[in-house]
Amino acid sequence: MSSYRLVMRAFPAEYRQEHGAEIVDTANSLTDNRWSVRQSLGLLTLGIQTRSRSAIGSDPRRVWSEGLLIAILLMSSTRAVDLTMWLSGHAARGDIEMIETSSILSWHLAAAVVACVVLSRTTSRHAVALIAALELGPHVASVGSTTLASLLFILAGYSILLFFLNRHGTGARVVSTGVLVVGVSLILMLAVVIQIPFAITGIGLVATTSIGILVSPWDPRPLVASGYWFVVSVGGPSLATAITNTNFAGIAISTGLVTFGILLLVFAHRSLKRITRLGRDLSTT
Amino acid sequence: MREPTYFILLALHAEPLHGYGIIKKADLLSSGRVRLTAGTLYGALDRLVDDGLLEVDREETVNGRRRRYYRITEYGRHETGLEAQRMRSVVEASERVIGRLPNLGSTGATS
Numbered sequence: 001m002s003s004y005r006l007v008m009r010a011f012p013a014e015y016r017q018e019h020g021a022e023i024v025d026t027a028n029s030l031t032d033n034r035w036s037v038r039q040s041l042g043l044l045t046l047g048i049q050t051r052s053r054s055a056i057g058s059d060p061r062r063v064w065s066e067g068l069l070i071a072i073l074l075m076s077s078t079r080a081v082d083l084t085m086w087l088s089g090h091a092a093r094g095d096i097e098m099i100e101t102s103s104i105l106s107w108h109l110a111a112a113v114v115a116c117v118v119l120s121r122t123t124s125r126h127a128v129a130l131i132a133a134l135e136l137g138p139h140v141a142s143v144g145s146t147t148l149a150s151l152l153f154i155l156a157g158y159s160i161l162l163f164f165l166n167r168h169g170t171g172a173r174v175v176s177t178g179v180l181v182v183g184v185s186l187i188l189m190l191a192v193v194i195q196i197p198f199a200i201t202g203i204g205l206v207a208t209t210s211i212g213i214l215v216s217p218w219d220p221r222p223l224v225a226s227g228y229w230f231v232v233s234v235g236g237p238s239l240a241t242a243i244t245n246t247n248f249a250g251i252a253i254s255t256g257l258v259t260f261g262i263l264l265l266v267f268a269h270r271s272l273k274r275i276t277r278l279g280r281d282l283s284t285t
Numbered sequence: 286m287r288e289p290t291y292f293i294l295l296a297l298h299a300e301p302l303h304g305y306g307i308i309k310k311a312d313l314l315s316s317g318r319v320r321l322t323a324g325t326l327y328g329a330l331d332r333l334v335d336d337g338l339l340e341v342d343r344e345e346t347v348n349g350r351r352r353r354y355y356r357i358t359e360y361g362r363h364e365t366g367l368e369a370q371r372m373r374s375v376v377e378a379s380e381r382v383i384g385r386l387p388n389l390g391s392t393g394a395t396s
Binding site: 019021022023024025026027029030038039041042043044045046047049050 | 303304305308322323324325326327328331350351352353
């Protein structure tokens, strides 16, 4: 498992125990036991797909709970990036006291501690509700109903997607993609509302969510759950702020904008290919 | 049917193979065009087994490592045949429009 040990974390524990050694053995054979970026990306993609597909079963309550967790994860990571950068920017210009920045970060830290303690013991609906209250309450109060709308769109889109993955439906693929895109677009629009560069929000969203999924809360070990929520709520936003803080002095963020543009294009291209293939499948059946 | 999926099915036509064997055979059959990663392969295998085109033939343990061999089902052979017919009709239609196609595959392999 040596060279691909970390990336195998993307797989659900049961699947990893059942197939992990064989998959890693195959990857190692293909690369003469050397680590390969291409193989790692392939395994990472399969791991996330498998996690989404297998963790749910066919229980509608599980589907909606998982959808809500993903929605909260996306919302909190994006809003944490936005809030941290907004506060850092104003603090750097002297518009706002550092004590206020600290209080917001302290809130995230407190939420992280409570969330990881709860998540390490249960993933019940009570845990979801508690995390939602801790992470989203202040955001909804400060920004307004758009936040709630984004949450609902992502919840609906992801849940439909999970139904599709479990039951091999076809039409749900188009519907869920569309609904998810609306939800994520609403989140990104919030960044414009509070004057955060669009690209930074997008990069923060992708980065923190990816890292968050890799060490996801569905792993019951307290250490893993703690790591997950720390990265999503505090670590990711702080890192993003540290890296991009100079942008607040008015320097254009060309690199970030280009990166985000490429990500959007790749996403759009893949979505279009899927929709085209689906249309062809439907027309032949 | 996507090209990697087609070559996975084609690789298993003659005999059951394990993961590494399938990747090598698909690489060979496609003249190096389809180079599967382990992630792509096992994702496709899971899907093809779920859809009934493949099934697990047997499991072997070699040097303490478990290997799963896959074989193609009758339904899988049928679907591969349909896909081959579809591709042949595409080639025939193309040739009617633009004339006899050059053998780009063998040219590329020797250059």
